[in-house]
Amino acid sequence: MTNSTFRAFLLAAGAGSLVLAGPAVPTSRADAQGAVATISAADKAQGAKAHPQLLAEFGGAVTGPQATYVEGIGKTIAFQSGLGNARSDFTVTLLNSPVNNAFAIPGGYVYVTRQLTVLMNNEAELAGVLGHEVGHVAARHSQKRESAATRNTILGVLGSVLAGAVLGNSALGQLGQKIFSTGSQLLTLKYSRGQESEADALGVTYLKRAGYDPRAMGTVLRSLAAQTALDAQLTGSTDKVPEWASTHPDPASRVTAALALAGPNPRGMSNRDLFLTRIDGLTYGDDPKQGVVDGRKFTHPGFRLSFQAPQGFYLVNGTRSVSISGQSGKGEMSTAPYSGNLDAYVRSVFAGLSDQQRIAPDDVRTTTVNGIPAAYGTSRVNTSDGARDVVVFAYAWGPGQAFHFTTISAAGQASAFDPMFSSMRRITIGEAGAVRARRLMVVTVKKGDTLQSLARRMAYDDRPLDRFLVLNAMDAKAALVPGSRVKLIVY
Structure with missing residues (x-):
């Protein structure tokens, strides 16, 4: 909760449109390199107007070398979509938000939170998440929503979930939404099952075109599913809070489908060490x-x-x-x-x-x-x-x-x-x-280190081992290799 921004807002998201001069998704690298599609001036104007409001809603933009790195990866993957001058037409922002989320709005504006970035384990996963969001733009999903209510409004999802849990389908639903939507940092565009699956598939396609390991889409979805499950256990909640990974279809089927799309002999770079070096030091959890x-x-x-x-x-x-x-x-x-x-x-x-x-x-x-x-x-x-x-x-x-x-x-x-x-x-x-921020620290595994000894360095008293395993996409039987690098959350 910031000191200055408390007013609620509803943001029109789907009123503009992408004017496509060719296929929405190019079928070859040659197509991707040509100007087969453009983002309309109306969409650019709409996105430019919404952008500062979204920054205020999601804690502002992270600045510095970490944000520059994320922006560069986002523009590279956006180029694979074939949308006009993708490198210059897309605006990619690393948000100062403690929620696992990523989204895009018309006009070529793509966002990913620092929390979700820290959960990733390599550059290919970052490219996959950003590619998924670019895919929503390229496939014109905001223009294909089934109802005016979902087509024209971006809503904080947590608010509607809480309202529904208490108020049910009653005439007081608006009350619940008014009460709770202002507190949410979760945002989704309420895409359909088919649209989410299509965006996953486009993300995998873009990964392949950019030379990344296409399995990254499946592995990041798997990490998100694990984090969502751990969060539910930590809070004792049975509510399924919608996040980027747990929209439809269910996370397990999305992981399976994304890994299948990678093909039987997937190849490509992951750039794990570079990724860990570039994101080291990001704030994790709440910003004081x-x-x-x-x-x-x-x-x-x-x-x-x-x-x-x-x-x-x-x-x-x-x-x-x-x-x-x-x-x-x-x-x-x-x-x-x-x-x-x-x-x-x-x-x-x-x-x-x-x-x-x-x-x-x-x-x-x-x-x-x-x-x-x-x-x-x-x-x-x-x-x-x-x-x-x-x-x-x-x-x-x-x-x-x-x-x-x-x-x-x-x-x-x-x-x-x-x-x-x-x-x-x-x-x-x-x-x-005495209130301090937690942050990501990348460390090199030394001889004698164990999962338990590294987990004890985590800045948490409750279930530090489980947190460490999810953060690093490991299981309890994982073997640590001296000289390899892992992530910790510390003060």
């Missing part, structure tokens, strides 16, 4: 400038703020808010314009929850939490799945600054969030200064 999630605890050193989710809940940090999820309810912590009147603040948050029906608290009560002036209100709303309690709990943080929780739970279960409401506190300067 956006606040840090550590288990059930969230700390923002800039705001000198901390709170803890209740037992059985887990947190997902977003650019504008922090999402809270558990089986007995969902919520988010965010902020809104504050005039100095907490009563008016709480009522304004309720008023902004739904465009379809008026939602207002029964009353607004004032209290004090750890010396912080606070106010809260509750509203019971009937849905097709039963009554739901919506709570807004706000804190006066300073002149012109307030924060609030918004929660949804089954009627009578709102008290599950009481420990969280009472945990909000100001932290000391010392506590704020």
Whole structure:
């Protein structure tokens, strides 16, 4: 969660179109080298307008040599698509986001997060992921969506998933989306099964044309599936949070299909050592400038703020808010314009929850939490799945600054969030200064190193070995070779 960007937005993504002067996917290297397709001026204008909004939504762009390296690989793989002057027409951005994700929008704008980049193990995997996204552009998938709703809107997926989990298919779905979509850093264009498979296939094709090992598409999908499974185990969640690897079709079938597309005798470069050298030092997980999630605890050193989710809940940090999820309810912590009147603040948050029906608290009560002036209100709303309690709990943080929780739970279960409401506190300067970012460190395996000894160097107390194995695409029986290089996450 950043200090300055909290407003929600919906971004038109599919209104423009690619004007193709030839086949969408060239069939030979000669075709790829010719100007067989162009990105329209309208698409370029649309992408240029959306680009700064997306940067704000996803934590901004990483700068420096690591970003330059990712950009170069992206432009190289985009050239294989045959889209006009691909090297100059495509804008490739490494995003400062702690979510495993990659996406593209019309106009030749392609994005990959630093989190997903760190999960990769060679340059061919990076090229495969970027090639998949270029494939969506080349195949005009944004123009082929089945409904206007999915064609014209990019949505934070986590919000809709949380809303659906609590609210079901009810008229209050808009409320859930309003509450949760602002906290999400996950983004997908809701492509169909066929479109995702086609983009995988195009990614493999581009890998072959560029001289990369075409198996990389399958191996990176396998790593993503493993990371998604580990994340679910770490949070105790049964929710399948949509990420780049777990959209349709299911991850296992995508891995199998991608490896089959590589062919019986795949050849090509992987550039593992170069890749590891170039990405060494990338931030991993939350950037302290956006606040840090550590288990059930969230700390923002800039705001000198901390709170803890209740037992059985887990947190997902977003650019504008922090999402809270558990089986007995969902919520988010965010902020809104504050005039100095907490009563008016709480009522304004309720008023902004739904465009379809008026939602207002029964009353607004004032209290004090750890010396912080606070106010809260509750509203019971009937849905097709039963009554739901919506709570807004706000804190006066300073002149012109307030924060609030918004929660949804089954009627009578709102008290599950009481420990969280009472945990909000100001932290000391010392506590704020102690918040550190985790980062990637590439190390050379030495004689005597074991999986366990290397895992103990990971900056995690919970399941460091499992984290190490997933990070390096290894299993528990992997043999370490002295002189080889592996990835660690350290402070």
